[in-house]
Amino acid sequence: MSGASETSTRLCEHEGCELPGKFRAPKAPDVLDEYKWFCKDHVREYNLKWNFFQGQTEAELNAQATKDKVWERETKDFRDPEARAWARLGIEDPHQVLGNNATRNPGKQGVGTRRLPPTERRAIEILDARDNWSKADVRKSYKALIKVLHPDMNGGDRSQEDQLQEVVWAWDQIKESRNFK
Structure with missing residues (x-):
C-alpha cells in the first residue's frame, strides 16, 4: 500500500x-x-x-x-489489597514480618546442604565449621578452638572447661563419622 x-x-x-x-x-x-x-x-x-x-x-x-x-493509558496500582494493607503498616514485603527466617528454605537444615544426623549437625555448629568441609578442615577448626579454650593455653583459666568438653565431644563425633572424608 x-x-x-x-x-x-x-x-x-x-x-x-x-x-x-x-x-x-x-x-x-x-x-x-x-x-x-x-x-x-x-x-x-x-x-x-x-x-x-x-x-x-x-x-x-x-x-x-x-x-x-x-x-497513553493511565496505569493503576495492581498490588492486591493485602499488599496495600501491609504498606499502611510500613512493611513493603509481607515476609518482613517473619524476620530473617522469612526466605530461609525449610527443607534445608542450618546453612549446610548435606543431610547429617542431629549429633553431627550439632557437632558442626559447636566447632564453627561447615558441613561441606573435609575432615581435615574441621580438624583445623577444632585445633584452633582447643588453643583458645584449654587451661594450659590461657594461663590456667578453667572457666571455659565446659565449653572445652563440648568441643572435644564434637570432634569425637566428626572423627568417627562416615559423612566427612
Whole structure:
C-alpha cells in the first residue's frame, strides 16, 4: 500500500508543482487531523523535514515517551489489597514480618546442604565449621578452638572447661563419622 488516495482531486500544495496531490501529511504536531496534500516526491521531502517534537522541551519529550510506553493509558496500582494493607503498616514485603527466617528454605537444615544426623549437625555448629568441609578442615577448626579454650593455653583459666568438653565431644563425633572424608 502506497498511502496514496486514488480518489483525491487536489493538486500538490508545494509551490510551483502541478502534479496531483494524492498523499496527505499533517499540518502541525498539534493539529494531526488537518492535512496538506502533496505529490509523491514532495510528501517524501515534507516527511524528511517533519519533526513531531519540534518546539518541545526535553521534559515534554520524556513525558510523551513515558505515555507512549503504555499507549497513553493511565496505569493503576495492581498490588492486591493485602499488599496495600501491609504498606499502611510500613512493611513493603509481607515476609518482613517473619524476620530473617522469612526466605530461609525449610527443607534445608542450618546453612549446610548435606543431610547429617542431629549429633553431627550439632557437632558442626559447636566447632564453627561447615558441613561441606573435609575432615581435615574441621580438624583445623577444632585445633584452633582447643588453643583458645584449654587451661594450659590461657594461663590456667578453667572457666571455659565446659565449653572445652563440648568441643572435644564434637570432634569425637566428626572423627568417627562416615559423612566427612
